[in-house]
Amino acid sequence: xxxxxxxxxxxxxxxxRARGREKGGERSxxxxxxAVRESARAALALVSLALLVPSYAxxxxxxxxxxxxxxxxxVQAQNRELSRRLGALExxxxxxxxxxxRAQERPTPALTAAKPSTVFDSPPAAPxxxxxxxxxxxxxxxxxxxxxIGWAAQENATRQIIQNxxxxxxxxxxxxxxxxxVVEVTGSRFRDFTGPTRDDLILSxxxxxxxxxxxxxxTGSLVLTFEKGTPATAxxxxxxxxxxxxxxxxxxxxxxxxxxxxxIGDFTRFPIAARxxxxxxxxxxxxxxxxxxxxxxxxxxxxxxxxNRETTAGLEFAWPTQPLMPPPAPVVVPPVRPxxxxxxxxxxxxxxxxxxxxxxxxRLTPVTPLIEPPPFxxxxxxxxxxxxxxxxNTKIQDFNASLGFRTSGHCGVPYEELWSSLVCPWTFDxxxxxxxxxxxxxxxxxxxxxxxxxIGRVPGIAASVKASFGPFAVVGEVNxxxxxxxxxxxxxxPKNITPMTWQASIAYQFDWNPWITEIGHQGGDFISVAYSxxxxxxxxxxxxxxETRVGFVPKHRLLVTWGEWVMDxxxxxLEYSVNWDYPQSVGGTGAIAQGVFAQAQLNF
Numbered sequence: 116x117x118x119x120x121x122x123x124x125x126x127x128x129x130x131x132r133a134r135g136r137e138k139g140g141e142r143s144x145x146x147x148x149x150a151v152r153e154s155a156r157a158a159l160a161l162v163s164l165a166l167l168v169p170s171y172a173x174x175x176x177x178x179x180x181x182x183x184x185x186x187x188x189x190v191q192a193q194n195r196e197l198s199r200r201l202g203a204l205e206x207x208x209x210x211x212x213x214x215x216x217r218a219q220e221r222p223t224p225a226l227t228a229a230k231p232s233t234v235f236d237s238p239p240a241a242p243x244x245x246x247x248x249x250x251x252x253x254x255x256x257x258x259x260x261x262x263x264i265g266w267a268a269q270e271n272a273t274r275q276i277i278q279n280x281x282x283x284x285x286x287x288x289x290x291x292x293x294x295x296x297v298v299e300v301t302g303s304r305f306r307d308f309t310g311p312t313r314d315d316l317i318l319s320x321x322x323x324x325x326x327x328x329x330x331x332x333x334t335g336s337l338v339l340t341f342e343k344g345t346p347a348t349a350x351x352x353x354x355x356x357x358x359x360x361x362x363x364x365x366x367x368x369x370x371x372x373x374x375x376x377x378x379i380g381d382f383t384r385f386p387i388a389a390r391x392x393x394x395x396x397x398x399x400x401x402x403x404x405x406x407x408x409x410x411x412x413x414x415x416x417x418x419x420x421x422x423n424r425e426t427t428a429g430l431e432f433a434w435p436t437q438p439l440m441p442p443p444a445p446v447v448v449p450p451v452r453p454x455x456x457x458x459x460x461x462x463x464x465x466x467x468x469x470x471x472x473x474x475x476x477x478r479l480t481p482v483t484p485l486i487e488p489p490p491f492x493x494x495x496x497x498x499x500x501x502x503x504x505x506x507x508n509t510k511i512q513d514f515n516a517s518l519g520f521r522t523s524g525h526c527g528v529p530y531e532e533l534w535s536s537l538v539c540p541w542t543f544d545x546x547x548x549x550x551x552x553x554x555x556x557x558x559x560x561x562x563x564x565x566x567x568x569x570i571g572r573v574p575g576i577a578a579s580v581k582a583s584f585g586p587f588a589v590v591g592e593v594n595x596x597x598x599x600x601x602x603x604x605x606x607x608x609p610k611n612i613t614p615m616t617w618q619a620s621i622a623y624q625f626d627w628n629p630w631i632t633e634i635g636h637q638g639g640d641f642i643s644v645a646y647s648x649x650x651x652x653x654x655x656x657x658x659x660x661x662e663t664r665v666g667f668v669p670k671h672r673l674l675v676t677w678g679e680w681v682m683d684x685x686x687x688x689l690e691y692s693v694n695w696d697y698p699q700s701v702g703g704t705g706a707i708a709q710g711v712f713a714q715a716q717l718n719f
Contacts, residue, residue: 135319153320174624177425187377197256219394232606236573258637264475290324292325294327294538295326298716299719300318300664302315302319303317304708305714318341318380331384332379333379334378335376338375339372340371341368341369374392374424375393376392376546386433386436386438389429390427390428393430394427395424396425397515397517399421400417409620410635413692415620416618419616420614420616421577423550428495429514430495433488434492438491442486442523444629445482447482448479448482449628450528451626451631451638451639456679456681457681460681463693491519492519494516498511498514499554500551501560503564504554513552517547519545524541525540530629532576533585534629539584543550543579544581545578545581546578546579548576550575551574552575553568553573553574554573554600563666566604573598573613579592579593583634585629586623586625587634589619594615595615595650596614598615599611606658615650615651615652618646623643624640625641625642635678637680641706646671648672652666656702667702667703672692672694674692675691675692676690686716686718689713690712
């Protein structure tokens with residue numbers, strides 16, 4: 116009976132093989148995945164038969180049989196998992212084959228090869244799909260990994276195509292209007308000249324920028340800003356209090372129209388353009404956009420004291436007009452890599468078990484370089500200042516004039532050979548500004564409001580230079596009133612001051628490459644050291660609520676800043692700030708104020 120049972124088992128095992136030989140031609144046409152599964156099942160049947168025969172023949176080998184069964188179960192589990200992954204990936208890869216083809220049949224200008232230089236250009240093209248690989252000679256596990264890589268690349272390309280298709284609902288609202296902005300949250304621990312050490316966490320900036328381009332000859336902008344002030348329950352006055360840290364308390368929270376302008380003209384075709392609107396008049400390096408002026412979290416004293424926002428009308432020029440020519444050939448700009456925070460976060464995430472999808476490297480998208488602007492530029496604006504400075508004259512009599520020169524070079528060496536250079540490529544920009552009344556600035560006008568009728572119109576001049584040499588950026592600036600200011604403060608004490616500020620700063624870009632045009636603003640890590648000072652800015656006594664010291668800023672301010680663009684659009688910065696007050700002999704406290712600031716900045 117035992118022999119008959121064995122013969123029957125052999126007959127059953129032989130039948131599937133015979134059927135397989137009879138239908139071998141049909142089976143060869145099955146997909147490779149199905150063939151792999153059939154081979155796995157046949158192997159399992161053979162292993163099972165090999166296990167059954169010795170189990171009847173040698174009952175004493177129970178331990179060896181148990182070990183073989185355990186190994187069989189592991190092989191079965193691995194085959195089931197690989198078959199499941201292979202089937203899911205092949206189904207996912209086969210399903211979207213028709214959809215991308217249908218999307219590519221309809222050409223669209225959104226898919227361009229060049230990176231956009233402005234918000235009105237086309238969005239970046241989707242990364243090219245990787246070339247297909249021959250997988251016939253690969254094992255099951257290698258095929259699964261290859262399919263996973265291809266699936267991840269296809270998902271990234273599909274996501275980019277969708278983003279390009281929806282570009283009109285993002286930064287580019289329509290063909291005329293683009294949207295950008297910034298959100299900043301700042302945490303600090305600092306001590307001012309008179310109070311105890313304080314901790315703070317504030318929403319320092321929320322800004323929406325609307326860029327308008329109706330044509331090449333008519334453009335404009337509109338900037339809305341939310342400003343955090345003192346609590347609504349706190350008493351407010353008409354004065355602006357500036358702390359030694361550079362942060363202002365400006366009354367209750369408010370959402371305001373910060374700046375706006377319209378520009379009629381095209382400097383690429385004509386050297387003169389008309390400009391009207393409310394914005395910062397040129398005076399030194401101040402533009403009214405702190406994140407573009409400097410790399411520090413705090414504000415240099417030059418901008419804090421002399422920044423002047425007015426409703427102006429005037430002319431700008433840029434000369435000579437460059438001849439019309441084709442745009443420069445696109446170049447591939449190497450990305451700037453974050454070196455500290457982003458790598459640490461990635462390692463920490465991997466330690467917690469996060470494993471990103473495998474991706475093949477794709478070719479970088481070429482970028483069209485910006486056309487060099489004309490070397491000579493300037494402006495002339497008229498505006499109506501504070502009438503308290505000249506109570507007897509209600510006419511528009513204030514104006515601002517600016518004249519500058521800029522140039523650049525790369526030492527006659529191709530950019531590909533400048534990776535290790537500390538000097539080239541280089542840029543240089545020098546300009547001088549004249550204003551008929553520096554006490555129209557936001558700080559001086561608010562702080563010296565009780566004394567404006569005694570001060571009158573005081574002209575001022577500013578000279579500044581911005582330069583870059585390889586991975587370094589340098590800024591130097593001096594702003595000053597031209598003549599002394601004489602008045603009596605709230606106690607009747609005569610004052611004779613000539614407000615002046617200056618600054619010098621240097622910045623260094625890590626992981627620099629020769630194609631970076633703005634140090635610290637194009638990704639990666641940077642460090643900045645800015646030292647600024649003031650003269651005759653110890654302040655005065657005003658009788659507001661008792662004797663109050665107004666109109667003062669530190670005598671010296673040092674800002675040491677480190678920052679990293681951890682990803683596109685997100686910057687984290689850490690800053691150490693030191694402020695030295697004027698000595699007691701001239702009305703100061705002689706104290707030193709220190710602080711540490713951390714900021715997260717989102718740019719979109």
